[in-house]
Amino acid sequence: MNYRTLLFIPGNNPGMLQSSDILGADGVIIDLEDAVALPEKDAARILVREYLSTFKSKTAKFIRINPLDSPYFYDDLEAIKDLNITGIVLPKAGVESMSKLEEYMNENNLDLDVIPLVETAIGLETALDIVLISDRIIGLFLGAEDLTLDLGAKRTKESKEIEYARSRIIAASKAKGIQAFDTPFTDTDDIEGLKIDTKNAKDLGMTGKTVISPRHVEEINKMFSPTVAEIDYALRVVEGVKAANEKGLGAFSLEGKMIDAPIIKRALNLLRMSGDYKEEYDELLK
Amino acid sequence: MVTKVEIKKMATAGSVESNDILIMISKGEGNIHIELESVVEKQFGEDIKKVIHDTLIEEGVNDVKVIAKDKGALDFTIKARVKACIKRGVES
Numbered sequence: 434m435n436y437r438t439l440l441f442i443p444g445n446n447p448g449m450l451q452s453s454d455i456l457g458a459d460g461v462i463i464d465l466e467d468a469v470a471l472p473e474k475d476a477a478r479i480l481v482r483e484y485l486s487t488f489k490s491k492t493a494k495f496i497r498i499n500p501l502d503s504p505y506f507y508d509d510l511e512a513i514k515d516l517n518i519t520g521i522v523l524p525k526a527g528v529e530s531m532s533k534l535e536e537y538m539n540e541n542n543l544d545l546d547v548i549p550l551v552e553t554a555i556g557l558e559t560a561l562d563i564v565l566i567s568d569r570i571i572g573l574f575l576g577a578e579d580l581t582l583d584l585g586a587k588r589t590k591e592s593k594e595i596e597y598a599r600s601r602i603i604a605a606s607k608a609k610g611i612q613a614f615d616t617p618f619t620d621t622d623d624i625e626g627l628k629i630d631t632k633n634a635k636d637l638g639m640t641g642k643t644v645i646s647p648r649h650v651e652e653i654n655k656m657f658s659p660t661v662a663e664i665d666y667a668l669r670v671v672e673g674v675k676a677a678n679e680k681g682l683g684a685f686s687l688e689g690k691m692i693d694a695p696i697i698k699r700a701l702n703l704l705r706m707s708g709d710y711k712e713e714y715d716e717l718l719k
Numbered sequence: 720m721v722t723k724v725e726i727k728k729m730a731t732a733g734s735v736e737s738n739d740i741l742i743m744i745s746k747g748e749g750n751i752h753i754e755l756e757s758v759v760e761k762q763f764g765e766d767i768k769k770v771i772h773d774t775l776i777e778e779g780v781n782d783v784k785v786i787a788k789d790k791g792a793l794d795f796t797i798k799a800r801v802k803a804c805i806k807r808g809v810e811s
Binding site for chain 2: 446447448451475476479480482483484486487488
């Protein structure tokens with residue numbers, strides 16, 4: 434599953450929880466961390482358990498637990514380990530916290546996806562080490578608000594201060610063949626700003642974006658969806674590869690452009706995103 | 720067999736936000752007594768009280784006074800808030 438949008442839902446908010454399936458996001462992240470006040474951690478865990486035990490969900494559900502350096506890390510894991518969820522978002526991810534999470538999941542035979550949230554300088558600089566810890570990791574998520582705080586950088590709408598971080602997260606994710614999730618755009622009213630920010634992230638290589646407002650979901654979904662023209666071109670590339678393989682050709686030209694392995698991989702990735710990928714395409718690059 | 724649970728102190732859970740319910744519990748007088756105020760009391764008052772009552776019994780509580788202020792909570796929220804309240808009410 435390729436997630437274009439992952440929408441945050443506060444874990445102690447019944448109204449948002451019960452609406453989470455109809456907000457249009459590819460997945461939701463039920464938040465037990467920053468969105469829940471310290472005295473309400475216990476109530477949020479119980480509410481999330483009741484919600485997930487009551488409703489059969491159509492949308493992929495992730496839970497952001499509290500970080501390893503908080504007193505809630507293992508309490509959160511104990512509370513969610515038997516729930517029918519898609520995965521866990523690990524905040525303040527680092528080599529140690531990811532290793533501890535992996536250890537817990539192995540001990541408890543948890544078959545869940547993991548998305549490490551990289552939001553510290555040390556997490557960023559060890560991003561590749563983090564993703565190599567577990568095959569459960571399906572994507573890396575850049576958290577720019579806490580990261581810029583850790584870096585002592587000024588957070589701006591232009592986001593020049595996170596270009597390096599975005600690229601580093603993207604490189605580590607692509608090295609492992611997993612998704613790269615961009616930081617949320619925090620101005621809920623500025624849709625034009627959202628479009629620019631999302632385009633910048635996508636152009637660098639981000640494959641999806643986290644979202645804090647339902648108002649942002651539709652626009653981001655649109656921007657991360659391949660266009661009809663892009664899908665048509667990717668399908669023509671695939672047909673070209675099939676024909677070239679039959680003739681024993683390594684590279685070939687399509688509409689005046691040389692088609693080689695990187696272009697074929699890009700076309701196949703796009704078809705995965707659009708849902709047009711077929712199993713037979715696995716053989717094309719062998 | 721459910722273990723009997725004794726409420727030791729007054730506790731609250733939930734809120735008066737839309738879709739939520741505020742539950743307050745304290746030690747009872749030998750039974751379960753529920754006072755409910757709800758935006759949908761006429762339509763669902765008895766159902767809400769039943770969910771509160773059944774959750775208390777499931778959790779082993781049968782001596783408690785409950786005051787509930789409901790803002791249109793669904794059953795999963797009512798159950799969750801009652802459970803959170805009991806957890807807080809038995810902690811010393």
